[in-house]
Amino acid sequence: MTAGARGGFAALDNCVHCGFCLQACPTFLATGDEADGPRGRIELMRALERGELAADDPALALHLDRCLGCRGCEPVCPSGVGYGEGLEAARAILAERRGVPLVARLALYALTTPGLSGVVYALARGLRATGLPGMLAGWGRLRFAMGMLAATNGGGGRCRAVQGGEGADGAVAIPLHRPAPPSTALLFRGCVMEGLFAHVHHATTRTLSVNGFVVRDAPDEVCCGALHSHAGLHGAAQALARANLATLGDGADPIVVNSAGCGAQLKGYGRLLNGDPAAVRFAARVRDVSELLAERGPVPGAPLALPEGGGVAYDAPCHLLHAQRVAEPPLTVLRAVPGLDVRETADSAQCCGSAGLYTLVEAELSRTVLAQKLAYLTAAPPAVLTTGNPGCLMQLGAGLLASGSGVEVRHPVELLDASYRAAGFYG
Numbered sequence: 001m002t003a004g005a006r007g008g009f010a011a012l013d014n015c016v017h018c019g020f021c022l023q024a025c026p027t028f029l030a031t032g033d034e035a036d037g038p039r040g041r042i043e044l045m046r047a048l049e050r051g052e053l054a055a056d057d058p059a060l061a062l063h064l065d066r067c068l069g070c071r072g073c074e075p076v077c078p079s080g081v082g083y084g085e086g087l088e089a090a091r092a093i094l095a096e097r098r099g100v101p102l103v104a105r106l107a108l109y110a111l112t113t114p115g116l117s118g119v120v121y122a123l124a125r126g127l128r129a130t131g132l133p134g135m136l137a138g139w140g141r142l143r144f145a146m147g148m149l150a151a152t153n154g155g156g157g158r159c160r161a162v163q164g165g166e167g168a169d170g171a172v173a174i175p176l177h178r179p180a181p182p183s184t185a186l187l188f189r190g191c192v193m194e195g196l197f198a199h200v201h202h203a204t205t206r207t208l209s210v211n212g213f214v215v216r217d218a219p220d221e222v223c224c225g226a227l228h229s230h231a232g233l234h235g236a237a238q239a240l241a242r243a244n245l246a247t248l249g250d251g252a253d254p255i256v257v258n259s260a261g262c263g264a265q266l267k268g269y270g271r272l273l274n275g276d277p278a279a280v281r282f283a284a285r286v287r288d289v290s291e292l293l294a295e296r297g298p299v300p301g302a303p304l305a306l307p308e309g310g311g312v313a314y315d316a317p318c319h320l321l322h323a324q325r326v327a328e329p330p331l332t333v334l335r336a337v338p339g340l341d342v343r344e345t346a347d348s349a350q351c352c353g354s355a356g357l358y359t360l361v362e363a364e365l366s367r368t369v370l371a372q373k374l375a376y377l378t379a380a381p382p383a384v385l386t387t388g389n390p391g392c393l394m395q396l397g398a399g400l401l402a403s404g405s406g407v408e409v410r411h412p413v414e415l416l417d418a419s420y421r422a423a424g425f426y427g
């Protein structure tokens, strides 16, 4: 088999079985099983590629399905193994030969299909507005899902340490403070972010405006395809990538993303489309909102009135830290809020167990992975926990609600936005 035909499997070739990655792997730490760690999974994937194990082999399916795809094993690997590429290749084979689990297919269909997803998100927002999800949040599948929905707005209305820049009707306030000359950025709105985190889009637009950007919508964009890629639906992810390339064109303006999962996928379009030069150029334009803000300074705001002694804890999304290797910019954004006591969570580099649809299809192990993070957080709770990915916001928020914690969960740009409002930048 040629290197090209081997696809992402070739990225696994450098593995020397040293095991340095094991302690960075949340599922290995949770189960203690070598086959639930990267080294064991690499052996399983190689056996799948060589045809020594069938795609429906129960052990192979079990241990690959249990992988979060968090890529926490990549930065610690001294041999530069591209674990994520190998996993995508293996999952594409699994999806082709044994199909995608029904729960995952239904969730993908409901959350990413144009038209239908709008109805689903509208119903979810209606339910969220009743305040019931926050009251019903807890452990167990349904109650955890309620907590996830409540967490899309900071924590079910139980706490409001962070007041953003929304007008009375939720409209985007126009910043008065804007350095000239401005540059343009295209905002990639995504599916879940657009459906349940429109307030984060507003905060993104306002904070970028304060820092000299005119933010425009990316016209007719479609889903980035991240959830499809994670589920092994390689062809569907490629089709979505081509549609986004066609509609977003070949311009020079940066494409700004406030979801780490979407950003990692968009930055990977070059590889996904087999090195297509247009896809490589597109990927080079994609920037996390924290990267754009950090490059500009960013403009400092005013102090925030958090509960006395309350600090802010930052938890890095895996698809920002490991997949995009963006570590400092979110902290730079938070440090633009004067006097803010910012620290990273004790296990910031470890996955929270969200991992796209993983929290739905591997609920038990997902909660086990989450439990360690919650243990740290509830032992020394911050006033606000902040992270830049919708899945992480929902998973951590639901876990905190289920634990009876009053910690608010927010995207980093929401804190900067609140700081700019306090400074009077929005009039």
Ligand code: SF4
Binding pocket: 014, 015, 016, 017, 018, 019, 020, 021, 022, 038, 039, 042, 073, 076, 077, 078, 079, 080, 081
């Ligand atoms: S993936 Fe990297 S760190 Fe892990 S066993 Fe292989 S070479 Fe070692």
Ligand code: SF4
Binding pocket: 024, 025, 026, 027, 028, 036, 037, 038, 041, 066, 067, 068, 069, 070, 071, 072, 073, 074, 083
């Ligand atoms: S991607 Fe995450 S869960 Fe999967 S093997 Fe690597 S560290 Fe472990």
